[in-house]
Amino acid sequence: TLVDLYKNMQIDVGDLTGIPTGYDDLNRMTAGLQEGDLIIVGARPSMGKTAFVLNVAFHAASAHTATGIFSLEMGEEQLLKRMISSTGNIDATKLKxxxxxxxxxxxxxISQAMGLINDLPLEIYDKANVTMQEIYAKARKLKRKYPDKKVLIAIDYLQLVVGDPKHRGNRMQEIGEISRKLKLMARELNVCVVALSQLSRAVESRQDKRPLLSDLRENGQIEQDADLIAFLYREDYYDRETENKNITEIILAKQRNGPVGVVELAFIKEFSKFVNLERKFIHQQEA
Known part of the structure; x- marks a missing residue:
């Protein structure tokens, strides 16, 4: 059918049409992160969602994408230390x-990693209590500063963006409006927006802890607005005995213009770093 043909055309393109993520299988499934899209990355705590978005932001900026990171939970210094750790393969505990x-x-x-990061078209905004107006203004400024580059805006995380006072007390409406405005911003400025999102505790009470679309907090509107929704899941977090040690599943639960499915990445915890998974290599090492 035409639908299948279209999906296959998406996967088999050698050339990326969007912003490269740094991960081969993810690039293949998405053809890169597309401008105009709102991408939601959801996970329960300790799954590495901040590390993931920082890794993707670094790869994007390394591929000459103008990248703005809104870090609403972590200060710039702490965030840069994480980036230095994953870029230079330096144990994060040493950087304390x-x-x-x-x-x-x-x-x-460290100095090599700092040099690399310093040369990137990368800006970090670490103001807490940031509003949508401020995000919009900064994104527009970034777009003006780099008129010839694609632009990626990363937000860590959605639920920390300050909503409109008129919704005070109605969290669902507040988050719904933020998600709608992020999608509008992506469309109007033609930038790619990647927003991290918390997931509801319902995940923990299920036998299978892989997140579902229904686990998105205040979910209806986010699910509707997002062009792509990815969940992070680490089996070794829940099951110490698993054979899938240090493997993170990136679950593409929704993709408006492409296939859904699972991409596996290796997570190197001490460097807060995700890398392409080479199964053969891992098995040889264990043997």
């Missing part, structure tokens, strides 16, 4: 007190 814990080799890696 680098003067005492880092050796000469580490310092070399």
């Amino acid at each position: 007190n680098p003067k005492k814990l880092c050796n000469l080799k580490d310092w070399e890696k």
Whole structure:
């Protein structure tokens, strides 16, 4: 059928039409992150959603995409340390007190990572209590600053954006309006918006802890507005004995213009880093 043909055409393109994520299988399934799209990344705590969005932002900026990160939970310094850790493969715990814990080799890696990050078209906004108006203004400014580049706006995370006072007390309407405005911003400015989202606790009470669309908090509107919804799931978080150690499933639960399905990535916890999974390599190592 035409639908199947279309889906296959999406997967088999060698060239990305959108912004590269840094992950081969994810690029294949999405053809890259598309301008004009609202992408929601949802996960329960400790699944690595901030690490994931920072990794994607770094890869995008490395591919000459102008990238703005709104970090509403974490200060700029903490966020940059995370980025240095994943870029330079430096144990994040060492960066808590680098003067005492880092050796000469580490310092070399740190300065190299800092150099790489410094050269990127990347801006970090770490103001807490940010409003949609402020996000819109900054995104427009970024677009003006880099007129020839694609633009990616990452928001960590959706539920921390300040809503319109008229909705005070009605959380569902408040979040619904923020999600609607993010989608409008993506369309109007022709930028790609990636917003992280919390998921409801309902996940924890199920036998299978893989998130579902119904787990999106205040979900109806978000689900409707999003062009792509991805969930992060780590089996080893719930089952220490699993064979799937350090493997994160990126579950594409909704994709307006492409297939749904699962992409597996390896998660290197000490570097807060996701990498392409090479099964053969992993099995050889274990053997």
